[in-house]
């Protein structure tokens with residue numbers, strides 16, 4: 001039984017690896033055979049060579065660090081604001097009922113839509129970039145935290161009350177652990193959106209960072225470098241996503257079906 | 262045949278002395294009425310009043326196993342919530358040892374139909390929950406938890422999460438959790454209702470053993486006649502909603518017999534009692550059906 005399971009999962013992994021491998025192969029062949037214009041989509045190998053040179057010259061590290069720092073600060077601000085507020089609003093039902101329509105409306109304000117407003121308010125420096133990243137990351141953390149706290153099984157609350165727990169104890173020992181899986185899902189969505197907004201912000205008004213560089217290379221028709229920048233973001237996205245999924249799994253060990261990528 | 266019956270009834274009378282005296286009342290429900298106010302919506306915007314319980318009077322004696330038997334929707338859970346101190350009567354009073362119930366307390370242990378285990382805690386942690394919450398000394402509490410886990414037959418499953426346990430095991434863990442703080446009275450709301458019949462009978466038997474070992478007063482809610490006869494010293498039959506006591510009957514089977522007999526369920530006395538309860542409940546079942554259908558027509 002167990003061996004069969006392992007065999008099956010190896011097979012699954014092989015299949016998905018095979019899919020990626022096919023895509024990479026196509027990426028190499030198609031430009032060389034002129035199926036696509038190599039000026040826009042160069043063969044993978046030449047992109048990787050360019051990527052390697054960027055790393056060797058130290059340019060990649062500089063760009064990546066600037067971007068990562070922005071995401072880190074912006075996202076930390078979203079978490080610091082959204083987590084406590086989410087727990088408080090989710091816990092106090094009346095609070096939630098009053099604020100809900102307002103939150104729903106605010107949430108509809110797409111972060112990219114108001115990016116120009118942020119630039120108008122804070123200029124094109126770090127403040128506007130970090131605040132737009134923070135703003136974009138807040139919502140999913142916030143909403144998922146509220147939902148996690150709000151949707152605690154009422155029977156568990158009833159049971160805790162009958163076991164003579166105080167309200168604070170019920171919050172700490174029942175609502176909090178019950179909400180954690182949902183909170184971590186929110187954290188994961190949050191970082192994904194923060195990465196998206198990082199690139200938009202850097203492209204729209206910036207002189208540094210991966211987003212700026214992608215834009216710049218595009219204007220200089222340096223397709224290999226541009227693709228290196230895009231790959232960088234794909235890698236960042238994957239790394240963040242999978243680390244957060246791992247965290248989420250840890251937090252949901254007690255659930256029948258832990259979340260999957 | 263009749264001789265046998267008399268002998269058993271004598272046996273039962275002897276057992277009466279177990280309830281030290283008539284005045285030894287553990288739990289008293291005095292003329293309790295409970296109304297819910299339901300806000301209307303849509304086509305029927307008026308507020309309506311649902312009378313769940315209507316002048317219910319009941320006593321549970323110290324050490325007694327009393328079963329509340331009633332059709333579904335007759336207000337059993339409503340009553341239990343009030344015992345638990347989670348809600349309060351609209352009129353009338355409920356008291357334990359003569360003291361009105363004002364809030365939840367660990368003198369009462371509640372067992373819910375849906376187990377109410379904390380899904381993020383292991384069996385051990387769930388059973389330990391109340392002791393840990395009250396900062397009981399670590400050594401004592403580990404000892405007690407182990408003891409109770411053994412008593413309910415969950416050894417080897419200490420580190421399982423609830424989702425890894427069967428329904429019967431979950432309820433065993435929930436019962437063990439309740440026993441950790443040694444309540445004087447157990448309040449059980451259809452605790453075996455969601456289990457299949459074999460596990461159900463097994464747990465009923467185990468519950469009788471636990472009662473035998475701990476001597477607790479137990480108020481047990483069910484809508485199963487079979488279960489009522491098997492477990493109860495006395496059965497209080499409730500009417501359809503609004504619930505009140507229709508009749509209270511003594512089950513003429515001794516505690517010893519239940520524990521020792523191979524197959525008490527096929528005993529003629531068992532069948533007689535079952536039949537008596539069935540006739541009492543039959544009318545109420547059809548009434549509660551009418552209430553439901555009437556409601557369906559209104560919608």
Ligand SMILES: Nc1ncnc2c1ncn2[C@@H]1O[C@H](COP(=O)(O)OP(=O)(O)O)[C@@H](O)[C@H]1O
Nearest residue numbers: 297299311313332333334335336337338339340
């Ligand atoms: N909070 C509530 N608000 C309105 N009606 C309720 C509420 N709780 C219970 N009821 C009503 O009271 C009646 C008794 O419910 P309940 O005690 O759960 O029945 P039982 O446990 O015997 O099946 C039902 O008709 C139910 O609809």
Ligand SMILES: [Mg+2]
Nearest residue numbers: 337338339450
């Ligand atoms: Mg009920």
